[in-house]
Amino acid sequence: MNNHITSIHVVIVGAGFAGINAAKKLGNAKGIHVTILDKKNYHLFQPLLYQVAMAGLSPAEIASPIRSILSKYKNIDIVLGKVTNISLSNQTVETDFKKYNYDYLILACGATHSYFGKNEWENFAPGMKTIEQATEIRRRVLTAFELAEQEIDQNKVKSYLTFVVVGGGPTGVEITGSLCEIAHFTLNKEFKNIDPKNTKIILIEAGNRILSAFSEKLSEQALKDLKNIGALVKINTRVNNITNEGVWIGEEFIPSKTVIWAAGVKPSETGKLLGTELDPVGRVYIEPNLNLKNHANVFVLGDQSHCKDKNNIPLPGLAPVAIQQGIHTAKNIIRVVNGKNILPYHYFDKGIMATIGRGRAISEYSGIKMTGKIAWLAWLFVHILYLIGFRNKFFVLCQWMWSYVTFGRGARLITNQDWKNKDS
Template sequence: MATHVLIIGGGIAGLNAAKSLGDAAGITVTIVDRQNHHLFQPLLYQVAMAGLSPADIAAPIRSILSGFSNIHVLQGEARSIKLDCACVEFDFGVLHYDYLVIACGATHSYFGHAEWEEFAPGLKTVAQATEIRRRVLAAFEQAERIEEPDEQKKYLTFVIVGGGPTGVELAGAIGEMSRYTLARDFRRINPRLTRVILVEAGPRILPMFSEEQAGRAARDLEKLGVQIWTSSIVTNVDANGVEMGDERIQTATALWAAGTEASEIGRSNGMPVDGRGRVIVEPDLSIADHSNVFVAGDQACFTHQTDRPLQGTAPVALQQGRFIGKTIVQELSGKPRTQFQFFDKGQMATIGRSRAIVEIGRFKFAGWFAWVTWLIVHIYYLTGFKNRFFVVLQWAWSYMTFRRGARLIVEKEWRMNQLESEEMLVDTTDDMPR
């Protein structure tokens, strides 16, 4: 009987684990994800800022894995993991496994204030990206039709909470879009006067980069009109503003990029976790007392290489996914397990057009060359030739024209006749026998 490997999560870690097991003799693979598509999250901010469309950075999981006859793809959500009986309960039923790979990713952390999410959405999914795009673009439209100066100023003020790479990229993109793209399209307002405020609780932005590189990024942001508020801890977020102690910024659009926490599935099923909910793993990425269960990506707390948890980045997830797949294949062929070793290829962040910072070991550079490096690396890691081709075309067009091709405000409500439908529902309800 074939060995069954069950993978929960079709992100970078789960997808690469599946690919490493593709067409392996004597192995069948089932990969389950809540969505039907794989999303390249490092470029998600470009969807939120109308630079790319969702289809440019996402592809159906079935399509990606269709070339492997031993891989089955299912859409569903994991409810609970029963380690003792080697099975997982999903919303569609129960699946048993010989090996289990948990790669459910992470969500945003509001540090005990989940109610803030309504007013300051995070950026982890396509739905969140399109909602951020809707809020940002709608704010300019709202300001265009308002005459009262203070109210208009509120809609032309954007607050991004969190000075990590995502927050920096969002702030830079809004600053760039308001000054170069939207400035030509509005008549009653001047988008160049838009206030973009980046709020960071720590002493400086981009703490994972060197102080020199973070300073360069801060200067590039300021050239785009972004104000940086460091050592500012957010104490409240509501529909009309963001508070930092006694300070309050009136804004209609706040965005959250301040922290993450791992999926609840690890903590809720009794696995050992750290303070951010990440499952504590062994040197081979398995969990204690269950060597056939692996955890990878944002959900794993791996400290065996640097005494500190590896960052939740795409390279970490990719290498861990591939390692787990190869480990399973080698073990089934009688070879001993080895310890996971992460090869750090460096880190990078983009601030806007022709502006980026790159660190590869001791080698650091910034500016236009760093920006081109950022483009090449992200295009390389995109899934599929079609996505790479269209992203290159879109970026080239945007670079030459300063235009953004995905500036669509998509409302949540899909019914054309909502009022009539609700009235019919009421009338029908009234006629029902009691």
């Protein structure tokens, strides 16, 4: 800690992909002391959150304690705390407990889901950004089958066995594919009064195709794959209400006890604490060096920043963007501390991929398109590679191998019983 008094103090807010990678790069750097603050005590690998929601993985397999990730760096302090105030003029960051002075600030608080002003839908259609939300979705999905098994009224059975996923981006497609697998394979022979194969899984997308970030050809392939595994996909369809009983699309009502929201995200509210200009969705505008205009020592990274690529288009909210920005910013801070000039950031596009279900995925990199098993294996490899911690890599790989061979799902636990919701 004595180190701290004489060295440059970097405060990082958020230990997500951007923050944790910035911290690792600054770890043991000479003349630099780091304090990393997060409201959670763990780093979450969000790309596999849907597997927790779909009972394939347990929360601990996709999350690692921040302290253990950064334990080998003597110059890093880890603080559990929610940042509630930032003063650019005083160079301070505040949690409910304490105020921290900074020489450099890295703000990387990510995003949360957006209901486009219809926040009341959240109770009926949870989104998936946190472990709590993922386990709640898991509870609702597994409970729906249990209640259907006990129900005599066939209309109610139908609504328990109808699952609606709103939003045809990668998360919506991944959930839809998993629900099809659960209903048609995993639970297939486990119930006496219902046949899980009769489950209806509906994916609703407002645009004219699913997975719109991919080429048309790949998005058509994904649509075909989803139909082949039993999903019903409705494109050009806008949800206009969600209730306790189901979903309204125009004049049509779909009775469903389980609706999952995968339709929109909005950046963290912490961007507002800076008092600088935000884009229309609430992301903080930043300069090509990733710093705030007129504040060379304040960086805003990842999902909560508005950073343009070389074609002047805002970079997407993806893990590689956040990871690269975190590493780049840390390198720049080290450069400045060593009397060197700061370098502008350029995003290296590593492509995009989405999995549709067992043995099915799509991926696109620099015009190279892959589908089917090859894309699926590439998806598995990339996700294992980026997952933090050897223990997690090992257990996730074992779970996937076991699930592939047996069609089973290792985390079929109904927890969160006291969650405020329609079934409790």
